[in-house]
Amino acid sequence: MTRATVLYFAGLRDAAGIAQETVDHDGDLAALYAALRAKHGFAWPQASLRVSLDGAFARWSDTPHEGAEIAFIPPVSGG
Amino acid sequence: MTRATVLYFAGLRDAAGIAQETVDHDGDLAALYAALRAKHGFAWPQASLRVSLDGAFARWSDTPHEGAEIAFIPPVSGG
Amino acid sequence: MTRFAIADAPFEIAPLRARLLRADAGAYASFEGWVRDHNEGRAALGLRYEAYVALAESEGAKILDEAMTRFAIVDAACVHRIGELAVGDLAVWVGVSAAHRDAAFSACRWIIDEVKARVPIWKHERYAEGDAQWLHPQADSEASVRGGE
Amino acid sequence: MTRFAIADAPFEIAPLRARLLRADAGAYASFEGWVRDHNEGRAALGLRYEAYVALAESEGAKILDEAMTRFAIVDAACVHRIGELAVGDLAVWVGVSAAHRDAAFSACRWIIDEVKARVPIWKHERYAEGDAQWLHPQADSEASVRGGE
Numbered sequence: 242m243t244r245a246t247v248l249y250f251a252g253l254r255d256a257a258g259i260a261q262e263t264v265d266h267d268g269d270l271a272a273l274y275a276a277l278r279a280k281h282g283f284a285w286p287q288a289s290l291r292v293s294l295d296g297a298f299a300r301w302s303d304t305p306h307e308g309a310e311i312a313f314i315p316p317v318s319g320g
Numbered sequence: 321m322t323r324a325t326v327l328y329f330a331g332l333r334d335a336a337g338i339a340q341e342t343v344d345h346d347g348d349l350a351a352l353y354a355a356l357r358a359k360h361g362f363a364w365p366q367a368s369l370r371v372s373l374d375g376a377f378a379r380w381s382d383t384p385h386e387g388a389e390i391a392f393i394p395p396v397s398g399g
Numbered sequence: 400m401t402r403f404a405i406a407d408a409p410f411e412i413a414p415l416r417a418r419l420l421r422a423d424a425g426a427y428a429s430f431e432g433w434v435r436d437h438n439e440g441r442a443a444l445g446l447r448y449e450a451y452v453a454l455a456e457s458e459g460a461k462i463l464d465e466a467m468t469r470f471a472i473v474d475a476a477c478v479h480r481i482g483e484l485a486v487g488d489l490a491v492w493v494g495v496s497a498a499h500r501d502a503a504f505s506a507c508r509w510i511i512d513e514v515k516a517r518v519p520i521w522k523h524e525r526y527a528e529g530d531a532q533w534l535h536p537q538a539d540s541e542a543s544v545r546g547g548e
Numbered sequence: 549m550t551r552f553a554i555a556d557a558p559f560e561i562a563p564l565r566a567r568l569l570r571a572d573a574g575a576y577a578s579f580e581g582w583v584r585d586h587n588e589g590r591a592a593l594g595l596r597y598e599a600y601v602a603l604a605e606s607e608g609a610k611i612l613d614e615a616m617t618r619f620a621i622v623d624a625a626c627v628h629r630i631g632e633l634a635v636g637d638l639a640v641w642v643g644v645s646a647a648h649r650d651a652a653f654s655a656c657r658w659i660i661d662e663v664k665a666r667v668p669i670w671k672h673e674r675y676a677e678g679d680a681q682w683l684h685p686q687a688d689s690e691a692s693v694r695g696g697e
Contacts, residue, residue, distance in 0.1 A: 250521060251523070251533045251535065252535050293451070296453040296457060297457060312451055312519075314454075314519050315521065315533075315535050316535040316536050317515070317518060317519055317536075318515075318521050318522040318533075319448065319450075319491065319515055
């Protein structure tokens with residue numbers, strides 16, 4: 242099992258009820274989101290989100306390393 | 321004969337050697353420019369210029385009234 | 400000196416603009432996004448911008464770097480506010496200097512479009528009726544796509 | 549309060565911009581033309597702008613009025629310098645506020661294009677080599693058409 246930190250922002254944070262959590266998980270980021278989506282009841286399908294690893298956009302097929310910082314990025318609305 | 325004031329700007333003023341002059345002329349603005357072009361040796365054909373009457377753009381076929389203020393407008397280069 | 404920054408407090412445009420002034424630049428185009436008193440037909444009281452700051456800064460810097468290579472410009476910069484904003488507050492500023500106006504306008508427009516599309520910043524709007532919501536444009540299936548500032 | 553003005557001395561942008569700020573405007577686009585240190589490959593020391601002021605003011609006002617009807621904008625303004633300018637001096641400023649950025653950018657670009665094409669203002673450039681000349685772009689058969697700022 243790999244331990245990582247997951248950050249939640251905006252609507253995802255409201256849905257999760259927390260700003261971040263520590264997760265123990267095997268597999269890629271897509272599998273991690275699927276697990277967390279089931280846990281928290283997120284409405285967004287994976288295709289509506291982007292994902293980041295250690296502060297840079299990443300691929301859903303990337304596998305987090307021990308101590309990684311992961312964020313699921315809901316559709317942005319800056320500007 | 322109608323008396324009017326003609327203003328010269330930029331390259332036209334340099335070519336005329338004066339900023340304005342009083343002219344006595346019959347006919348439209350096209351005829352007036354042709355006469356003044358011959359007098360001062362202006363390089364520009366009429367098609368390269370615009371013409372104004374009393375501070376508003378005018379047609380070459382307009383005929384100036386007594387006391388009119390006329391300007392031949394060389395290609396502009398503001399901005 | 401980075402070309403993109405996140406600001407958690409009001410910022411002055413004048414010094415940012417001054418840094419873009421160059422003797423070889425004849426054109427400067429800028430864009431500012433202000434908080435409006437309405438959005439999607441609803442009266443708005445203000446809003447809060449939240450960012451994933453580390454990722455926003457790196458993604459913003461990438462956009463500005465890319466603009467420098469895509470367009471014949473001399474320099475460019477962008478600052479985006481986060482935190483609580485009231486109606487009339489400045490939310491985002493983009494400035495571009497170039498030899499000619501074509502490149503200045505094109506780059507300025509491209510930068511604000513990319514920032515709105517790619518930088519992880521989210522807008523939380525408060526309405527006169529008392530409610531509030533996060534705006535998540537593309538995936539918002541319950542409302543039409545929001546394309547405004 | 550006219551939307552177009554000729555200025556025979558340096559002017560401040562800040563109060564002009566402030567007049568365009570409105571609670572219903574979410575977007576602001578601006579353009580500035582600065583005096584460059586070169587034009588058409590020649591080193592320039594500075595320039596002089598001359599205008600037929602009465603006609604320039606009325607034609608400029610027409611352009612701004614037309615912009616208000618052509619684009620979905622809240623307000624717009626333009627000021628053009630005349631007189632002696634040094635490298636780096638501000639020659640022209642355009643500002644546009646609108647609900648959305650599309651109209652703000654489009655109107656700003658349209659206004660500066662029309663001002664350059666229609667308003668009776670002429671540029672007299674002084675060069676490092678000591679000579680000087682009037683720029684009369686469209687009819688200049690001895691040089692290529694000048695499209696720069």
